[in-house]
Amino acid sequence: MLTAARPTAVNLGWAMRRMTARVAAMWHDPAPAILAALRDEASAILAEDRAMCEAIGAHGLAFVPDGARVLTHCNAGALATSGIGTALAPVYRAHAAGRRVRVFADETRPLLQGSRLTAWELQRAGVPVTVLTDGMAASLMRAGEIDVVLVGADRIAANGDVANKIGTYGVAVAARHHGIPMVVCAPWSTIDHATPDGAAIEIEQRDASEVRTIGGVATAPAGVAVRNPAFDVTPHALVSAVVTDRGVHRAPYSFTY
């Protein structure tokens, strides 16, 4: 059930396979021993996840120089990981290093992870943050107010195509139009060598009510048709770099280290 909960993200399945592998030879052991092993494995993943975030932050730090104005989409921060996040890890590291940095957070309709989560955690951490609606991002780029785009990923295909929260692709198109680096930050476990390219990634379709309402308030006529894909695919040609815990990867993407 957990493995099937989200079809697009790949590191959830990765973690589940690791957990089941840990106890694969223990089915005749007493339940407390199996549970202890699972808890031990989960604790190891937790520690590794924190270290992974730190490594992404270290590898991505060069993308956030002093004075950087960073656009992000959705939430790929401390609320989405065990540590300091993926896309926000370089931001947290830069902030901790005394660099002046401001994050422009797309609100990320329909579920508003940008305004509800990213803005909240950055505000709490004392990192300057400005919320904008998704339709404002391209205009800010044109005005020269964005230096770099940092986003997370739910799955990265073998060729570097990236599935991430719906709206990421439009940001990538706008970034390319304005010559702004589009940097994807994600754990190595997000790379799916079994998926050749973005076309092979299943996109989760979610309930129409998420688009027709916000916080219980109707925003569209009852019964109107809506689209609600939870993710989109950004082709690797629009990705300037992929930062994982193993380093900075650039085209042509091979992901062999």
Next chain:
Amino acid sequence: MLTAARPTAVNLGWAMRRMTARVAAMWHDPAPAILAALRDEASAILAEDRAMCEAIGAHGLAFVPDGARVLTHCNAGALATSGIGTALAPVYRAHAAGRRVRVFADETRPLLQGSRLTAWELQRAGVPVTVLTDGMAASLMRAGEIDVVLVGADRIAANGDVANKIGTYGVAVAARHHGIPMVVCAPWSTIDHATPDGAAIEIEQRDASEVRTIGGVATAPAGVAVRNPAFDVTPHALVSAVVTDRGVHRAPYSFTY
């Protein structure tokens, strides 16, 4: 007060100048005579506005062939004009002519004119409509689901640069990336010959609460910084055609007929 109410739109000022010109020589006349003249002028504008919408619909009809899938942003329909709208006029004309047409309506955050107004009036008129969040538009274009973009305009500069609802520029960038025609439909009165280009257009900045809430529901942390420009500028290089009541205009834009 009415003239200054919206700094970006130009045809509001145009109508006010016309109204005051009508009574410029009447200041010593009795008040009822002045009011009657103003009402007469307003009725004339109403009738002309309806005819303007019909003319835009006729000139723009070629952009909406049978089977067309039209993306629009904000509301430029019957609710925004005295007649059948500007951007939606070709859609209404195509629908009336028996052509199959579907409109994809960006919800248009922050004020949701797309989901609240465009979807409502199209649904009421029996025109198939699908609502999407602003961040989904580029993804639909990539999937080959959009044939043409039709939007309105609040001001068109002499060189063809277009000020329209925030988010329009991002749609234009995505349309160009995918080779999809970006067509601006607006009354001739929207063309401001006194404004040389988009850089000279004042952009109305609106209250932060519009981005921090939706229908009274908080969508962002209290006190967080936000951006809330009501409009953006799409440079003429990204505009495939401008349809006015006088015809279809293409680059290089001169607007002399």
